[in-house]
Amino acid sequence: MNFLIDKALASTPSKTKPDLLCRYVDDLIVVFSSQTLLQKFFKRLNAVYPSISFTQELELHNTIHYLDVLVTNTPNGIVTTTYRKPTHSGLYSKWDSFVPLHHKRNLVNCLIKRAYNISSSYKIMDQEFGTVKSMLASNGYPVTFLDGCVKGFLNRCHRPTPPSSPKRSETTHFVTMRLPFIGTTSYNIARELKGFVKRTILDVELRVIHKPTKIGSFFSIKDRPCNNLRCSVVYRLTCSCGSSYIGETQRNLITRIKEHRTNEKSEVCRHLQTNTMHRVNFTEPEILDATSKRIRLFILESLLIQQHAPGLNVDTTSMPLRLFNT
Numbered sequence: 001m002n003f004l005i006d007k008a009l010a011s012t013p014s015k016t017k018p019d020l021l022c023r024y025v026d027d028l029i030v031v032f033s034s035q036t037l038l039q040k041f042f043k044r045l046n047a048v049y050p051s052i053s054f055t056q057e058l059e060l061h062n063t064i065h066y067l068d069v070l071v072t073n074t075p076n077g078i079v080t081t082t083y084r085k086p087t088h089s090g091l092y093s094k095w096d097s098f099v100p101l102h103h104k105r106n107l108v109n110c111l112i113k114r115a116y117n118i119s120s121s122y123k124i125m126d127q128e129f130g131t132v133k134s135m136l137a138s139n140g141y142p143v144t145f146l147d148g149c150v151k152g153f154l155n156r157c158h159r160p161t162p163p164s165s166p167k168r169s170e171t172t173h174f175v176t177m178r179l180p181f182i183g184t185t186s187y188n189i190a191r192e193l194k195g196f197v198k199r200t201i202l203d204v205e206l207r208v209i210h211k212p213t214k215i216g217s218f219f220s221i222k223d224r225p226c227n228n229l230r231c232s233v234v235y236r237l238t239c240s241c242g243s244s245y246i247g248e249t250q251r252n253l254i255t256r257i258k259e260h261r262t263n264e265k266s267e268v269c270r271h272l273q274t275n276t277m278h279r280v281n282f283t284e285p286e287i288l289d290a291t292s293k294r295i296r297l298f299i300l301e302s303l304l305i306q307q308h309a310p311g312l313n314v315d316t317t318s319m320p321l322r323l324f325n326t
């Protein structure tokens with residue numbers, strides 16, 4: 001994008017260059033002293049690379065929006081305020097939503113910060129704060145909570161800078177852990193985990209991210225496929241002699257089981273060829289666990305192999321269990 005703009009500017013005589021040109025990714029705002037100069041520059045910009053075509057939007061009634069800023073040209077100067085698309089519905093995460101409280105607080109702070117940064121005067125900022133509070137109140141947010149967020153934000157902005165804190169050790173490692181959000185218990189678990197890591201592992205700081213869960217995910221409306229057609233599972237095959245084999249597959253289980261019957265690379269197949277009187281129930285393999293994530297499948301398989309110590313497994317682990325074996 002810079003290449004296109006630089007080329008267009010280079011071919012523009014200095015007297016006809018824009019008075020102001022700002023860019024954010026592929027959005028530009030330019031100010032010219034006349035429409036004619038603007039259209040000439042627009043033609044030059046579109047001529048740089050024929051397959052890249054710019055569109056333009058002109059100021060209407062002395063206003064134009066750029067990203068989320070509404071710019072108004074008034075006799076007293078430029079005024080800026082927050083711009084919302086005409087399709088903006090005012091719908092945000094509801095206060096009753098089952099999401100962590102800090103997600104809701106961050107939403108309020110984000111909208112307030114945007115109003116604070118964009119508004120060109122205190123009066124406009126105050127009006128925008130009112131709009132934000134009104135929209136969020138419509139989404140169920142308590143007025144006291146909103147007022148508290150605004151107060152906290154303004155205090156942080158205008159608080160005297162505290163004396164510089166000692167620098168964190170350069171050897172400090174940050175470990176991020178994502179946990180499902182299940183209500184108040186999640187906060188307690190996060191606190192306990194952080195405390196445990198702080199006490200036991202030097203120079204490591206644990207960060208916990210709470211992932212909201214959708215209630216709908218607890219009530220599947222789809223029929224479960226039969227076990228043989230399931231994929232991404234950890235399964236167990238048991239021989240009549242009592243030995244067993246634990247494996248994982250991301251394909252349909254029936255496809256993998258077929259390989260155990262016929263493929264000589266399989267430990268189960270080799271065991272049956274050596275012990276011709278033994279029998280394995282291939283029609284109903286036992287599913288021990290399932291997960292859609294590939295990496296988790298390997299971890300699950302390794303944990304289950306470690307737990308059950310099946311006699312037919314040659315590989316004892318498909319994933320190093322560093323955390324689980326400490």
Ligand SMILES: [Zn+2]
Pocket residue numbers: 239240241242243271275278279
């Ligand atoms: Zn056997």
